[in-house]
Amino acid sequence: MVRFSDRANSIRPTGVRRMFDMAGDDTIQFGLGEPDFQPPQLAIEAFDKAMRDGRNKYTTTAGHPELRAKIASLWHHLVPELDESNICITMSGTNGLLDIFLALVNPGDNVLIPEPYFPLYPPDVEICGGSPNLYPCRFENGFVPTIDDLEDRVNDSTVAILYNFPSNPTGGNVNPEQR
Known part of the structure; x- marks a missing residue:
């Protein structure tokens, strides 16, 4: 019998997972966002060509240098000092x-997380020994937090703010005036 670590056993199933388990096999699932269509033919052909050309080996741990450089160039207008060494x-x-x-959070550290949130955000922080501190993303604001909502929750132990858009699960997005 496999013995799981206390850390692994501390992760609680989400409410969504409990509902899936209760629903049974004959239920139509609407929750995982699995596409019901194939990737574009151009993408399939590019993948096929890359495999045939031998581009099927391990790359550096941070990712393929050409891809990292391309991503950095796309963001250079917003972050001029950004280069491929900042991309993983x-x-x-x-x-x-x-x-x-895992790189930033120590036991006792605080990480701000948007609410509603993707179910893995709080357990990811907890497994690192940190404490998730939820900040509201309200419907009336298009699921975008206010500066006050964030400032009210930052304290001396805050090491990160998870601020990602478009948001999963709400689909909320920041428009240019809100940046």
Whole structure:
């Protein structure tokens, strides 16, 4: 029998996961956002060509240097000092956020997280020993927080603010006037 760590056992199932489990197999699931269409043919062909050209090997830990440089160039107009050394490619946003929290959060640290939130945000902070501190993203504001909502929650132990848009799960997005 596999024995899981206390850290792994401390992660609580989300309400959504409990509802999925209760619903059973004959239920139509609307929650995972799994596309019901194929990727664009151009993307399929580009992937196929890359595989045939031998571009199927491991890259550096931070991701392929050409991709990192391209991403940096796309953001250079907003962050002039940004270069590929500031970019890390991850398998998904979920993996990337956990990597960030593991790099930044120590036991007792505080991380501000938007509410409503994607179910993995608080457990990711908790597994690093930190405390999630929720800030509201209200419907009447288009699910975008106010500066006051953020300032009211920042304290001496705050090491990060998760501020991502468009938001999962609300779809809220910051418009240019709100930046």
